[in-house]
Amino acid sequence: MKKRCLLAAGCLLSLALVTAQTPAERQKAETLLRQMTLDEKVGQMTQVTLGVVSTAEDGILDTAALRKAVREYKVGSILNVTNHALTAEQWRHVQTQIQDEARLSRLKIPVIYGLDGIHGQTYTLDATLFPQNIGMAATRNPELAAAAAKVTAKELRASGVRWNFAPVLDCGRQPLWSRFAETYGEDVYIGKTMGATVIRAYEEDGLKTPTAVASCMKHYIAYSASRTGKDRTPIYLPETEMREYYLPQFRAAIQAGASTLMVNSSEINGTPVHASKYLLTDVLRKEMGFQGVIVSDWEDIIRLHTRHNVAATPRAAVVLAVNAGIDMSMVPADFSFFTLLKEAVQKGEVPMSRIDDAVRRILLLKLKLGLFDNPYPEPAAAANFGRPEYQALALQAAHEAMTLLKNDEAILPLSHNAHILVAGPAARSISALNGCWSYTWQGKDERWYPADSKTIVDALRDRLGADHVTTTAQAGFTNPANYDTAALRSAAAGVDAIVLCLGENAYAESPGTIPDLALPQEQLALAYAAVATGKPVILVLTEGRPRFITGIAPAMKGILMAYWSGRKTAEAIGDVLLGDYDPDGRLPFSYPRSMGEMVLYDRKPTEDIREIFNSDMTMNGYDPLFPFGWGLSYTRFAYDGLRLSATRITGAEKLTISLTVKNMGSRDGKHTVELYTRQHYASITPNMRRLRAFKKIFLKAGESQTVTFTLDRDDLAFVNAQLRTVTEPGDFDVYVGEKNAQFAYGLR
Numbered sequence: 001m002k003k004r005c006l007l008a009a010g011c012l013l014s015l016a017l018v019t020a021q022t023p024a025e026r027q028k029a030e031t032l033l034r035q036m037t038l039d040e041k042v043g044q045m046t047q048v049t050l051g052v053v054s055t056a057e058d059g060i061l062d063t064a065a066l067r068k069a070v071r072e073y074k075v076g077s078i079l080n081v082t083n084h085a086l087t088a089e090q091w092r093h094v095q096t097q098i099q100d101e102a103r104l105s106r107l108k109i110p111v112i113y114g115l116d117g118i119h120g121q122t123y124t125l126d127a128t129l130f131p132q133n134i135g136m137a138a139t140r141n142p143e144l145a146a147a148a149a150k151v152t153a154k155e156l157r158a159s160g161v162r163w164n165f166a167p168v169l170d171c172g173r174q175p176l177w178s179r180f181a182e183t184y185g186e187d188v189y190i191g192k193t194m195g196a197t198v199i200r201a202y203e204e205d206g207l208k209t210p211t212a213v214a215s216c217m218k219h220y221i222a223y224s225a226s227r228t229g230k231d232r233t234p235i236y237l238p239e240t241e242m243r244e245y246y247l248p249q250f251r252a253a254i255q256a257g258a259s260t261l262m263v264n265s266s267e268i269n270g271t272p273v274h275a276s277k278y279l280l281t282d283v284l285r286k287e288m289g290f291q292g293v294i295v296s297d298w299e300d301i302i303r304l305h306t307r308h309n310v311a312a313t314p315r316a317a318v319v320l321a322v323n324a325g326i327d328m329s330m331v332p333a334d335f336s337f338f339t340l341l342k343e344a345v346q347k348g349e350v351p352m353s354r355i356d357d358a359v360r361r362i363l364l365l366k367l368k369l370g371l372f373d374n375p376y377p378e379p380a381a382a383a384n385f386g387r388p389e390y391q392a393l394a395l396q397a398a399h400e401a402m403t404l405l406k407n408d409e410a411i412l413p414l415s416h417n418a419h420i421l422v423a424g425p426a427a428r429s430i431s432a433l434n435g436c437w438s439y440t441w442q443g444k445d446e447r448w449y450p451a452d453s454k455t456i457v458d459a460l461r462d463r464l465g466a467d468h469v470t471t472t473a474q475a476g477f478t479n480p481a482n483y484d485t486a487a488l489r490s491a492a493a494g495v496d497a498i499v500l501c502l503g504e505n506a507y508a509e510s511p512g513t514i515p516d517l518a519l520p521q522e523q524l525a526l527a528y529a530a531v532a533t534g535k536p537v538i539l540v541l542t543e544g545r546p547r548f549i550t551g552i553a554p555a556m557k558g559i560l561m562a563y564w565s566g567r568k569t570a571e572a573i574g575d576v577l578l579g580d581y582d583p584d585g586r587l588p589f590s591y592p593r594s595m596g597e598m599v600l601y602d603r604k605p606t607e608d609i610r611e612i613f614n615s616d617m618t619m620n621g622y623d624p625l626f627p628f629g630w631g632l633s634y635t636r637f638a639y640d641g642l643r644l645s646a647t648r649i650t651g652a653e654k655l656t657i658s659l660t661v662k663n664m665g666s667r668d669g670k671h672t673v674e675l676y677t678r679q680h681y682a683s684i685t686p687n688m689r690r691l692r693a694f695k696k697i698f699l700k701a702g703e704s705q706t707v708t709f710t711l712d713r714d715d716l717a718f719v720n721a722q723l724r725t726v727t728e729p730g731d732f733d734v735y736v737g738e739k740n741a742q743f744a745y746g747l748r
C-alpha cells in the first residue's frame with residue numbers, strides 16, 4: 001500500500017484545528033516530559049478499567065488498589081464501569097478519589113477518565129438517552145444530532161468525566177454486524193456530516209469549558225466491514241474501497257477537530273489495524289494530519305499475540321502496536337502493558353522518541369481539558385445534569401427518527417377512539433426501545449433504566465385510555481407469554497386494529513452476533529396469527545439492524561421503523577401511530593429483502609443488471625424491501641421546477657441546484673429533500689447514485705419553499721485506481737425525488 005496526501009488543503013486545515021493548544025501548554029508538556037521517568041511515561045500510556053481499582057460493590061473504590069494503579073503503575077487513564085451505571089453523584093465521588101490519589105503522585109499528573117456516551121451518557125443513571133446513531137441518521141437532522149451531543153457532553157461532564165468514546169464513524173454497509181445500530185448507516189455523506197457535526201458539538205465550546213468533552217472518533221478504520229458480518233472478524237477490503245467508503249468520515253472528523261481516536265479491533269487484508277504502521281502512522285498521522293491521541297480498543301494490543309497470532313510473545317505485541325503508532329493501551333484489566341513496554345524500551349525495541357511522542361500527546365490532551373488546572377468535578381458542570389429541556393430534546397429526536405415504511409389505505413394515523421390490541425415481545429419492553437450501551441453495556445437489564453421509562457403499551461394507554469388498549473404482552477422481551485399466539489388471537493376479538501411490536505432486544509458488540517438476519521420464527525408466528533384474525537395489523541419494529549420481514553410485510557397494513565430511539569421511543573411511537581406527530585424519518589440504509597438481495601443504494605452499474613439471457617436483461621438489481629431514503633408522511637410534498645445554475649461547470653466553479661417544495665396536504669410537517677448524482681462514465685465504475693446533499697425543512701399545510709443546494713467538484717470526486725481523490729470530466733445526472741436534470745463537469 002502506498003502513502004500519499006490526497007487532500008493537501010484538508011491536511012493543513014486539520015493540523016490547524018487539532019493543534020489548538022496554547023504555547024504555555026506546549027511548554028508545560030515539554031517541561032513535564034523532561035522530568036518524567038520511564039515508569040511515569042509508560043504509566044501515562046496505560047489505561048485500566050474501573051474494576052482494577054474497585055471493590056466488588058459498584059462505585060466503591062478499593063483504596064489500596066487505586067494507590068497501586070495510580071502511584072505504583074502511574075496509570076494515565078481509567079475507563080468504564082464495573083457492572084452498571086452510577087448516579088452522577090457517585091461518579092463525582094469516584095472521580096474525586098481518583099484525582100486525589102493522582103495529586104499524591106510525584107508529578108501530580110491528573111488521570112483522564114473515559115466513558116462510552118454513544119447515544120447519551122450511557123453510564124450515568126437517569127442520564128438522557130437519545131436514538132442510536134442509526135436513528136439519528138434517519139432524522140437527517142445534523143443540528144438535532146449536535147444538540148443531543150451537547151446534552152451528552154454536559155451529562156458526562158456533570159459526572160466528572162471529560163472524555164467520551166464517541167462518535168462511532170463506522171459505515172454500516174453490512175447489516176448483519178452487531179454494531180450496525182451504532183453506525184449512521186450505509187451512506188458516506190450522512191456518516192461524515194453527522195460525525196463531524198457531533199464532534200464539533202462535543203468540543204467547540206473549548207475543552208476547558210464544563211459543557212465540552214474530548215471526542216473519540218472510532219473505530220479507525222473499516223471495523224464495520226467484516227466479511228462474515230460477525231464482530232471482530234476479518235475484513236478484506238481493496239484500498240480504493242476503504243478510501244471511498246470508510247475513510248472520508250475520519251478525514252472530516254479530523255478537520256472538525258476530534259481530539260482522540262480509537263482503533264478497529266479487527267484485521268484488514270490480514271494485518272490487524274492495531275499493528276498497522278501504514279494505517280496508523282502513514283495514513284492517519286502523515287497523510288491526514290491527525291495530531292490527537294490514538295487509543296487502542298479493549299485488550300487489543302495483547303490480542304495481537306493471544307488472538308491474531310502476529311506477535312509471538314506478549315512483548316512483541318506491545319512493540320508492534322506502539323511502534324505502529326498507538327499512544328495509549330486500553331489494557332484494561334491488569335498492568336501487563338506497563339511492564340512489557342518498559343522492558344521493550346529498555347531493550348531498545350521501542351525508541352524513546354516514540355514514547356515521548358505518545359506521552360506528549362496525552363499530556364497535551366490533559367492540558368487542553370484543563371485537568372492540570374482543576375481535575376475535579378466542577379459544580380457548574382454538575383448543575384447541567386438532567387435538565388427538563390433534555391427530555392423535550394430526546395422526544396424530538398425520537399419523533400424525527402420514526403420512519404413510516406408502509407401505510408396501506410391510510411390505516412395510520414389511528415383514530416383517538418380506536419380500540420387496539422398491543423402485542424409482541426417489544427410491547428412491554430424498555431430495553432428493546434433503547435438497545436446497546438443503555439445504563440449497562442448490553443442494555444438488557446431494565447432495573448437501571450429511569451423509573452419514568454415508558455413501554456409502548458404505556459404510551460398508547462396514555463393516549464387512548466387504558467380501556468381502549470388491550471395487551472397480551474408481559475414485561476421481558478423473552479417472556480414466553482409474549483409469544484403466545486392463541487392468547488393473541490382471542491384478545492383480538494372486538495379490537496379495531498392490532499399493533500404488533502417485533503424486533504430485537506438490546507445487545508452490544510460480539511454478544512449480538514447472529515447467524516442470519518431472519519426475524520426469529522416465534523416472532524413471525526405472532527405476525528401470522530395477528531393477520532389470521534382479519535384485523536388490520538400495524539407492525540412496529542424496534543431493532544438495531546434490519547431483520548427480514550419480507551414474508552410478513554405484504555400482509556401488514558402499516559409498518560413503522562422505530563429503531564432503538566432512546567428514552568422517548570415509546571412516546572414517539574404513540575404520537576406517530578395516533579397522528580400527533582407527522583413522521584419524517586428516512587431510512588439510512590436499504591432495508592434488505594433477503595440474504596441474496598443485499599445490494600446497497602450506491603450500487604455499481606452491473607449490480608442493477610439482472611441478465612436473463614444474453615442481452616435480455618432487466619434493470620431491477622437494486623431491489624430492497626424498502627430503499628435507502630424511504631420514509632412516508634401523513635402529508636404529501638410535491639417538487640417542482642428543478643433548476644440548475646449552469647449546464648456545465650469547470651475548475652472550482654459552483655453549481656447551484658434549486659427547486660420548489662410544496663406541502664400539498666392538510667397537515668404541517670417536516671421533510672428532507674435529498675440530492676443525488678450519478679456520473680455517466682468514469683475510470684472507476686461509477687455508482688448509480690451518490691447522496692451529495694440533504695436539507696430538512698418544515699412546511700405548514702399548503703406552504704411552499706425554495707430549496708437550494710450547491711455542488712462543486714469536490715462533491716463529485718471519487719478515489720481512483722491510483723488512490724487519488726479526483727473529479728473526472730464528464731456528464732452527470734442529478735436527482736431530487738422524481739425530478740432529474742443533467743450537467744457536465746470539465747473543459748468547455
Ligand code: BGC
Nearest residue numbers: 079080116165218297298509
Ligand atoms: C468497544 C469500544 C468501547 C470500549 C470501551 C470496546 O469493547 O469496542 O467501542 O469504547 O470497549 O468501553
